[in-house]
Amino acid sequence: MALQPSLRPLIIAGRHDAPHTIDVFLDYVCPFSAKISLAINSVLLPLFSPGGKYDGKVKVIFRNQVQPWHASSTLVHEAGLAVARVAPDGFWKFSLALFKHQGDYFDIPSSSLTPVQIREKLAGLVGDTLGADKKAAFLDLLTLKGSPNGGVAVTDDLKYTIKFSRQNGIHVSPTVLFDGLIVNEISSSWGEKEWTEFLANKVTV
Known part of the structure; x- marks a missing residue:
């Protein structure tokens, strides 16, 4: 699947030129997305990393799946x-930390916070996860500038991810694609056994 160059940090496992692609559409405030992220980290990453069984054969792309019925979804994405800009190598580490703390950004806990307060809270998570030296650049990217309705520095990246989901008919998270086709049987409950069997049947190179 296509990925604009500025978003290459969203390739969270495998080599960029791997012939097979797993696209995983995830929402940071979706409990099922958090669940599958653990399997991705513990099962898939070792298989696709240097020395792994599928090294050079499969890559995994994190696809931001904004779900606007959760008010904070846009802000967390x-x-x-x-983070993909200020600390590209730390994107997945931050994503895992955000999934771990996703409850802080659920509807009720975030309902009394302004967008600025939510961004400041997220900056604290960046500092705790990637280092305090990353916070200023992170907040600068999320500061409203320019016209009254112009968004922030990553608004165009956000638009790209939303348009990509829409044109591919993605509605729920998590949704997983293998080589561009939706694989409905993949579940957030999958563990090592299910993923191992799936890859054995799908990886052909």
Whole structure:
């Protein structure tokens, strides 16, 4: 699947030129997305890393799946995209930390916070996860500038991810594609056994 060059940090496992692609559409405030992220980290990453069984054969792309019925979803995905810029190598580490703390950004806990306060809270998570030296650049990317309705520095990246989901008919998270086709049987409950069997049947190179 296509990926604009500025978003290459969203390739969270495998080599960029791997022939097979797993696209995983995830929402940071979706509990099922958090669940599958653990399997991605513990099962898939070792298989696709140097020395792994599928090294050079499969890559995994994190696809931001904004779900606007959760008011904070846009803000947390902006945060992920900002991290992809200020600390590209730390994107997945930050994403895992955000999934771990996703409850802080659920509807009720975030309902009394302004967008600025939510971004400041996310900056604290950036500092705790990637280092305090990353916070200023992170917040700068998420500061409203320019016209009254012009968004932030990563708004265009956010638009790209939303348009990509829409044109591919993605509605729920998590949704997983293998080589561009939706694989409905993949579940957030999958563990090592299910993923191992799936890859054995799908990887052909």
